[in-house]
Amino acid sequence: DAGITQSPRYKITETGRQVTLMCHQTWSHSYMFWYRQDLGHGLRLIYYSAAADITDKGEVPDGYVVSRSKTENFPLTLESATRSQTSVYFCASRGFGIYEQYFGPGTRLTVT
Amino acid sequence: GQQLNQSPQSMFIQEGEDVSMNCTSSSIFNTWLWYKQEPGEGPVLLIALYKAGELTSNGRLTAQFGITRKDSFLNISASIPSDVGIYFCASGRGETSGSRLTFGEGTQLTVNP
Numbered sequence: 001d002a003g004i005t006q007s008p009r010y011k012i013t014e015t016g017r018q019v020t021l022m023c024h025q026t027w028s029h030s031y032m033f034w035y036r037q038d039l040g041h042g043l044r045l046i047y048y049s050a051a052a053d054i055t056d057k058g059e060v061p062d063g064y065v066v067s068r069s070k071t072e073n074f075p076l077t078l079e080s081a082t083r084s085q086t087s088v089y090f091c092a093s094r095g096f097g098i099y100e101q102y103f104g105p106g107t108r109l110t111v112t
Numbered sequence: 113g114q115q116l117n118q119s120p121q122s123m124f125i126q127e128g129e130d131v132s133m134n135c136t137s138s139s140i141f142n143t144w145l146w147y148k149q150e151p152g153e154g155p156v157l158l159i160a161l162y163k164a165g166e167l168t169s170n171g172r173l174t175a176q177f178g179i180t181r182k183d184s185f186l187n188i189s190a191s192i193p194s195d196v197g198i199y200f201c202a203s204g205r206g207e208t209s210g211s212r213l214t215f216g217e218g219t220q221l222t223v224n225p
Binding site: 040041042043045048058090092099100101102103104105106 | 142143145147152153154155156157160162200202204212213215216217218
């Protein structure tokens, strides 16, 4: 009954390192989303996925890579982290045909 | 791109007071959603609206989908300290828009006991 979980909850990494943020949902929702939240910018969509093996760019995709080999998982990878990617990252999911998205608890990422 | 104008940006009220916040857009939307985010947590869905003119309540919360489909408001009656948080509006236009929601920038609510 976990719903949607994210790991890790907190991460500190150095500039240039690769980082992967994990997202897992137990509802079998078709759609999954990655957002970043920064002061002054609200929630901005990075990538989303309509189903396994189907992904598409959002508003701010540069510097990020996603994959979705299984319906329940949607990892987000920062291939070479930069300080501008310091942010809080939220994963969300929704079922097909509805708008309501359900959010995970977030990952606070700091790039030093 | 699409933008939602959410106001006010912040509110400081006394416990027991009523609260009203709203979102407006220049575009027409098919749905309006209201979320609440508490510190250190993800946004939690409060109310979903799907029809123009629809008025929906969830406890002390009431939200309406504007007749023009370009706006929505959220009211909180008799506020309590646990109402503190950031309230976001979000709206969607349909599957052809890429399944996306557009979010407002949030209203920070502070309730003084």
